Amino acid sequence: MEIEIATIGGYEEVGRNCTAVRAGDDIVIFDMGLNLSKVLLHDNVETEQMHSLDLIDMGAIPDDRVMSELEGDVQAIVPTHGHLDHIGAIAKLAHRYDAPIVASPFTLELVKGQLEGEQKFGVDNELVEMEAGESMLIGEECELEFVHVTHSIIDAVNPVLHTPEGAIVYGLDKRIDHSPVLEEPFDMERFREIGREGEGVLAYIEDCTNAGRKGRTPSESVARRHLKDAMQSMEDYSGGIVATTFSSHVSRVKSLVEFAREIGRQPVLLGRSMERYSGAAERLGKVDFPGDLGMFGHRKSVDRSFKRIMNEGKGNFLPIVTGHQGEPRAMLTRMGRGETPYEIEEGDKVIFSARVIPEPTNEGQRYQSEQLLRMQGARIYDDIHVSGHLREEGHYKMIETLQPQNIIPAHQNMKGFSPYVDLAKSQGYKLGRDLHVTSNGNRIQLVE
Secondary structure, eight states: OEEEEEEESSSSSSOOEEEEEEETTTEEEOOOOOOOOHHTTTTTGGGGGOOHHHHHHTSOOOOOGGGGGSEEEEEEOOOOOSHHHTTTHHHHHHGSSSSOOOHHHHHHHHHHHHHHOSSSSOOOEEEEOOTOOEEEEETTTEEEEEEEOOOOSTTTTTEEEEEEEEEEEOOOSOBBBSSSSSSSOOOOHHHHHHHTTOOOOEEEEEEEETSSSSSOOOOHHHHHHHHHHHTTTTTTTSSSSEOOOTTTTTTHHHHHHHHHHTTOOEEEEEHHHHHHHHHHHHHSSSSOOOOTTEEEHHHHHHHHHHHHHHHHHHGGEEEEESSSOTTSSSHHHHHHOSSOOOOOOOOOOOEESSSOOOOOHHHEEEEEEEEOOHHOOOOEEOOOOOOOOOOHHHHHHHHHHHHEEEEEEEEEEEEHHHHHHHHHHHHHHHHTTOOOOOOEEEEEEOOO
């Protein structure tokens, strides 16, 4: 069977991930993501109202025109998890393909939200829910399987396309977490089995985000202990404490809510995306929040909450807000600019339970946000976080476990690929033979 891989997006940058695998006449597209930094460069860009071609020209979504060169029919569109760099372009591109969108329950719930907000295209692809551990037929000879992985968002999977020539493991994004806060541990046992089954692993497509960092990525339970320690150190402070984290990181939000109660404060979630992700997780029973937890996304509702906090005393509340990357329209950035009723005063604490994404736009915006907060007297508690991506030893572990015949680095630019390339070469892989460093819009023929 011919096996061909089209590297559509995410091979020259962090973001807009998209890869197509053709097995014979059947094609599966993994991820359709957004490059948020490209959107943030432009003021007041509303992607929901824009045409896909304009977004492609901006470099904001994958240029999927290479798909016209693949001889076959798309059988499934498969987002791995609910981060926007993996699902943010589905509303713009999925309607071009007569294929279902197949995802885990929480991811599918977030995809639905993306489709409902779309204002330019009508997307009527069938939505198919599939749990980790389940599989479905692709054409007559292939099978799609979801393997549970742990990441900085719940319900993440690594999809595996089983073909007569061996398995294609799409490895974006994950860390090996044996003690997560809300989910089952990383399913290393299943990866071991896949590495030994049938023809083994024909190709492994892997996220290289932290490949240059030594050691292994700590568990989310480590971040939880770090966060608890930091918040307990503020227990006697009577002024304002504000926390921010990835709104999609429901496990971290859950920890913030719990520890706020422990230090005698009422938590409240503020910001559209904070309400969207935590609300979806609660509806699906993925997280159990207190019944009186407030979640407010609409600007007027948020400002009413801030007025209540100021009236009843900042020392009684913990606002958990959007804006950890310094996004211009996010809640914490507005607070730093003095555009909300919440007044930051000398000595108030701001907890960044997130690391800045290493990309120039984000780094610049985060720096500006922190300086605005410091100018008002805020004390910054930074980097209370663990990454959702593998470090060097995690990557080594996955290569050792899967023993893939071919490796394709992804989710980075050429500079970001280099540490992973060095690691793969140290394990006997050779550039141009079985280690394929590529760029957006290319095709790799694995089996002719």
